[in-house]
Amino acid sequence: MTLRKIERVTGIAVHVPGEDVDTDRIIPGRFLKCVTFDALGEQLFYDARFAPDGSKKGHPLDDPRWARANVLIADRNFGCGSSREHAPQAIAKRGFQALIAESFAEIFFGNATTLGLPCVSLDRPLLDQLALCVERRPDTVVTVDLIERVVSTDDGFRSPLTIAEGARQALLAGRWDPIGELLEGRDQARALAATLPYARFPARWSLY
Amino acid sequence: MGKSLFDKVWDLHTVCRLPSGDTQLFVGLHLIHEVTSPQAFGMLRDLGLPVLMPERTFATIDHIVPTDNHRRPFRDTLAEGMVEALEKACREHGITFFDRASGRQGIVHIIGPELGLTQPGLTIACGDSHTSTHGAFGAIALGIGTTQVRDVLATQSIKLSRLKVRRIEVSGRLGPGVYAKDVILHVIRHLGVSAGTGYAYEYGGSTIEAFDMEERMTLCNMSVEGGARVGYVNPDEKTFAYLKGRPYAPSGASWESALGFWRSIASDADARYDDVVRFDAAEIAPTVTWGINPGQAISVKERLPVPEEARASADRSLMEEAFGYMKLAPGQSIEGTPIGVAFIGSCTNGRLSDFREVAKYLRGKRVADGVRALAVPGSMEVARAAISEGLDQVFREAGFEWREPGCSMCIAINPDQLRGGEVCASSSNRNFKGRQGSPTGRTLLMSPVMVAAAAVKGAVADARDVFAIGVG
Numbered sequence: 001m002t003l004r005k006i007e008r009v010t011g012i013a014v015h016v017p018g019e020d021v022d023t024d025r026i027i028p029g030r031f032l033k034c035v036t037f038d039a040l041g042e043q044l045f046y047d048a049r050f051a052p053d054g055s056k057k058g059h060p061l062d063d064p065r066w067a068r069a070n071v072l073i074a075d076r077n078f079g080c081g082s083s084r085e086h087a088p089q090a091i092a093k094r095g096f097q098a099l100i101a102e103s104f105a106e107i108f109f110g111n112a113t114t115l116g117l118p119c120v121s122l123d124r125p126l127l128d129q130l131a132l133c134v135e136r137r138p139d140t141v142v143t144v145d146l147i148e149r150v151v152s153t154d155d156g157f158r159s160p161l162t163i164a165e166g167a168r169q170a171l172l173a174g175r176w177d178p179i180g181e182l183l184e185g186r187d188q189a190r191a192l193a194a195t196l197p198y199a200r201f202p203a204r205w206s207l208y
Numbered sequence: 209m210g211k212s213l214f215d216k217v218w219d220l221h222t223v224c225r226l227p228s229g230d231t232q233l234f235v236g237l238h239l240i241h242e243v244t245s246p247q248a249f250g251m252l253r254d255l256g257l258p259v260l261m262p263e264r265t266f267a268t269i270d271h272i273v274p275t276d277n278h279r280r281p282f283r284d285t286l287a288e289g290m291v292e293a294l295e296k297a298c299r300e301h302g303i304t305f306f307d308r309a310s311g312r313q314g315i316v317h318i319i320g321p322e323l324g325l326t327q328p329g330l331t332i333a334c335g336d337s338h339t340s341t342h343g344a345f346g347a348i349a350l351g352i353g354t355t356q357v358r359d360v361l362a363t364q365s366i367k368l369s370r371l372k373v374r375r376i377e378v379s380g381r382l383g384p385g386v387y388a389k390d391v392i393l394h395v396i397r398h399l400g401v402s403a404g405t406g407y408a409y410e411y412g413g414s415t416i417e418a419f420d421m422e423e424r425m426t427l428c429n430m431s432v433e434g435g436a437r438v439g440y441v442n443p444d445e446k447t448f449a450y451l452k453g454r455p456y457a458p459s460g461a462s463w464e465s466a467l468g469f470w471r472s473i474a475s476d477a478d479a480r481y482d483d484v485v486r487f488d489a490a491e492i493a494p495t496v497t498w499g500i501n502p503g504q505a506i507s508v509k510e511r512l513p514v515p516e517e518a519r520a521s522a523d524r525s526l527m528e529e530a531f532g533y534m535k536l537a538p539g540q541s542i543e544g545t546p547i548g549v550a551f552i553g554s555c556t557n558g559r560l561s562d563f564r565e566v567a568k569y570l571r572g573k574r575v576a577d578g579v580r581a582l583a584v585p586g587s588m589e590v591a592r593a594a595i596s597e598g599l600d601q602v603f604r605e606a607g608f609e610w611r612e613p614g615c616s617m618c619i620a621i622n623p624d625q626l627r628g629g630e631v632c633a634s635s636s637n638r639n640f641k642g643r644q645g646s647p648t649g650r651t652l653l654m655s656p657v658m659v660a661a662a663a664v665k666g667a668v669a670d671a672r673d674v675f676a677i678g679v680g
Contacts, residue, residue, distance in 0.1 A: 019526040020401055020501050024640040028647070029621045033272060033286040035246050035293050037354075047647040076522055077402035080435065080501070081640060083337040084244060085353035106405050106437050107337060110368075111353035124522070166369045169228040178226070178367040179255065182359050185232045186260060189223045189365045192234050193261070196220065197469040198329065 005174040006116055006146065009098035013071035013142040014060050015131040016045065021074060022081035023108060027090045040086055041093030061094075065138035073131050074101040076124075079108025088112035098144045100151060100161075102127050113167045116176045120144055122151060126159040133157055146171055210476025213442055214373045214408045217348045217473060221331045223365050230369045236330035237347075238264055238360045239316045240303075243271040243621070244335030246293035248357035249301075257362045259301040264364060266325060267298050268306040270315045274622050275584050275611035278308055287622065301361075314587020314613045317341040317555040321425065322589050324454025327466075328443035329473040333360055338555045338637065340431040343440030344424035345447055346473060348408070350437045371438060372406055372482035377413035380489035384678025385671050387565075388423035389557060389635070389655035391415065392430040393495040393505045395487065401503040404436025407482070410475065411441050415489040421450040422561040429556045430637050433502040442474040494671060496542050497639045497653040499530030504639075506542060508658070508670045514538040533641055534650050535629070542668050545652070549632040550581040550663035551644075552608075552656045554618035557635035558586030562656045563594045567602040569660060569675035575607030576666030582624060583608045584616040608663070620645030633662035 018025075031043045049059040056062050061069075072091060078101040079087055088111045091099070099112065099119045112119050122130065133153055134140045141154040144161065146168055152158045170176045193199060211219075223232040240248075245267070252259070259265070272287040282288040298305040306312040312319055317338050320326040328346035332339060335357045342349035356366050378391060409431050411424075419427065424441045431439025448467060451457040458466040493507035504527070506512065515531070515538060518524040531538060536545070552558070552566060563583065575581045583603045585591040591613055594600055600610040617624040618636035625645025626632055632644055632651050639651040652668060661671035672678055 018529070019522050022501070022638075022640045024638070024643050028642055029619050029645070032243050032621055033284075033290060035290060036250065037247065047642050052647055077405075077435070080401060081337065081432075081638060083335060083339075083351035083353055085335075085355060086244075088353075103402060103405065105402065105435065107351055107353065107432075111355070114353065114355045164369060166226075166228040166230040170230075173227070175228065177355070179359060179362065181226050182232060182363040182365055182367060183257075185223050185226075185365065186363050189232070189234055189363055190260070192221070192223050193364065196234075196236070198236065198327070198466070 003116065003174040003177055006118060006171040006176065008143060008145050008147065009071060009118065010141060010143040011070035011097070012066060012068050012139065013073050013100070013134045014066035014069035015073040015134055016060055017075060017131070019075050020077045020080055023079055023084050023087040024081055026079065026087040027084065032084060032086055037086060037089040037093065040090035041095070044090040044094045070095055070097045071142050071144065072096045072099045073134065074099060076102040078104050080105035083107045083111070085111045088115050088117055092117050100127065100130065100144065113170065113176055114178065116171065118144060118146060118163065118171050120151065120161040120163045122159050122161055130157060130159065209480045210478040212373050212410060212475040212479040212481065213346055213440060213473055214348060214371065214410065214438070217329055217331060218370060220329070226367060230367050232365050233331060233368050234365050235333045235360050236264065237325055237332045239320055239332070239334035239339070240265060240267045240294070240357065241271055241316050241336065242269045242290045242294045244354050245357050246290055246297060247354050248361060249297040251355065251358040252361055259303070259361045261364045262302045265303045265361065266306065267294060267303055268313055268316050268319055269294065271615045271619055272622050273614040275614045275616045275624055278612045311588055314589065315555045315558060315615055317429065318559060318586035318590065321345065321421070322454070322587060324451050324457035327451065327457070328447060328470040333366060337432045338429050340437065340439045341425050341429040341555055343428040343431065343438060344421060346440055346443035346470070348438055348440065351432060371408045373410055374407045374483040374485060375410045375412060375481045376485050376487070378411070378415040378487045378489055379413040380415060382415060382489045382492060385494055385657065386492055387655040387657065388419055388426040390492050390495045392427050393497065393502065393653065394492045396430065396434040396503050397495065397505040399434055399485065401433060401501050402435040404431065404434040407436050408438035408440065409434065409436040410481070411439065416441055417444065420561065421446060422559045425559070426556055430502065433637060443470050494655065494658050496658065496668060498534060498536060498542050499527070500533055500639060500641050502637065502639060502653060504530055508543055508668065510542070512536060512538055512540050512542060543670060545668040546631065547633045547652070547662050547667060548579060548630040549626060550575065550579055550659050551617040551632055551634040551636065552659050553582065553584030553586060553616050554636040555586065555615070556637045557656045558584060558590065560590050560593050562635065563599045564597070566656045566660045567599045569657060569671070569677070570602055570606045573606055573664045575663045579663050579666050581608040581663045582611060582617060584611040585613050587613050617644055633659045633668065635659050
């Protein structure tokens with residue numbers, strides 16, 4: 001199963017500042033009550049964007065200058081906390097195609113990659129410089145280049161990026177959704193199950 | 209050089225190496241619940257795929273069940289719809305469902321061990337980050353996203369990159385009134401909330417060895433709050449004694465062969481670790497979080513930090529953000545901070561030993577006026593055992609509401625929620641902004657006994673003083 005190869009993402013970037021932004025903040029718990037992910041785009045960062053009375057708080061996501069943003073710039077340890085896939089789903093449904101931060105929480109990184117949403121890391125001084133660029137000139141065009149491993153802008157900013165090599169390879173090859181390759185290993189998985197030490201312990205659990 | 213438990217379990221469950229360099233890892237036990245799993249069955253249907261090994265998946269409901277009244281249909285139609293979706297999927301695919309009628313419903317990380325499903329040497333996955341709890345048994349247990357729940361259903365495996373292993377050694381005796389919860393809050397405070405990224409945490413040392421299984425579960429539960437997707441303790445005689453006779457534990461002749469396997473899977477004495485960190489139990493005090501992530505914690509006798517003294521500018525801005533949200537001031541004492549709500553429960557601290565320990569001190573005490581106090585057992589089994597010991601009465605007489613089992617005010621997506629800017633002393637695991645159901649609600653994490661002390665005083669208090677712990 002080959003999907004779209006993700007080599008490069010170019011567009012407008014918005015900076016959502018904050019250290020250790022957790023997945024509850026990305027998508028508050030009350031929005032988890034859904035049997036599909038379809039409506040999540042509107043609820044992204046909801047409590048940071050809207051006061052309890054529904055009025056807007058002036059969040060960068062609601063600033064018309066970044067209305068067309070498809071690259072999200074965050075800070076350190078973005079996506080920590082809950083494993084809810086609703087978080088990267090909400091980001092993707094809102095129209096984002098790549099994330100740039102100092103670092104990402106592990107489960108979030110994996111969930112995002114599986115949706116074809118590259119999460120790339122920049123050294124902090126360069127990340128701060130990039131965030132400042134897009135805040136000063138909102139129409140800055142940012143490019144995340146996974147082949148060259150570089151983040152650059154149309155006004156000359158350039159920074160090396162890091163990303164787990166397995167994720168980079170999967171994105172470049174159009175294998176970011178792992179179901180195809182996991183299915184290829186299905187028979188091997190079945191064979192392995194039969195050889196596991198605990199497969200020999202008969203008990204109420206039918207696999208024992 | 210020997211191997212760690214992590215390396216042994218990982219190698220045993222490796223199906224193959226994928227072209228990207230990642231591993232296809234076999235999942236021995238898959239647990240599902242109503243909030244992050246029903247969507248995966250829809251994905252499976254879209255792809256026209258069957259469930260490969262339905263006998264390796266077990267379901268329950270915990271996250272959105274109301275705890276005041278379990279009667280169906282739930283008043284919340286969205287919650288009812290999610291439960292129905294899971295019930296239907298389990299029926300269609302032949303998956304065992306521990307619902308209310310089974311008498312074994314409860315928080316997924318509490319019922320797995322209770323049923324004896326959680327065993328040493330297994331790989332365990334569940335669409336919930338606190339799956340790390342099961343590591344207490346020497347399993348490699350991790351939280352996964354919904355797409356990965358689909359992967360497990362379809363292939364009984366997931367794609368992962370290998371983790372490094374950090375051994376966290378805690379040695380010595382804990383002081384009176386200091387618990388496993390304080391140990392893990394102390395560890396996260398000192399290592400930070402992202403230090404565990406890319407690591408599995410192996411907990412060891414004399415303090416951990418002295419812990420019973422429920423304390424080990426509390427410890428492993430919060431590994432993810434330190435950034436580590438996996439946390440575990442090597443299995444020992446306590447592990448085996450806990451499992452013996454449980455419904456899904458091996459029995460008869462297979463018990464002996466299981467013991468052989470379980471002993472073989474523990475880390476070798478000369479195992480290689482990527483990192484080792486040591487803590488002294490004597491330095492750990494009752495610990496309370498004051499901020500908006502679990503690393504922002506201090507001992508109850510300390511004063512709140514001062515942002516100007518933070519090392520990095522990012523830490524400083526995070527501290528300022530936390531003070532703004534929590535409406536606390538730098539340098540002030542955490543003791544005496546008024547609370548409006550007290551919550552004892554969750555997959556971190558909702559087990560029988562938690563309620564027993566609190567009940568020891570709660571007899572003859574009263575929850576302070578104006579404090580709403582909830583005691584929520586983690587499972588029907590915990591509730592039964594607690595009630596048979598009369599613990600529910602102790603809590604009720606003290607002014608707590610004794611509820612039905614569920615996640616309740618830990619994730620607060622059922623009716624158990626903070627209102628407005630209420631401050632909650634909570635035995636749960638996350639103090640994120642808005643975590644307990646109100647976008648302005650504030651959470652202070654602490655041990656169950658410290659929650660009880662706060663409930664009695666109406667403010668954060670040192671349980672050792674309130675309950676004269678360790679005196680005489």
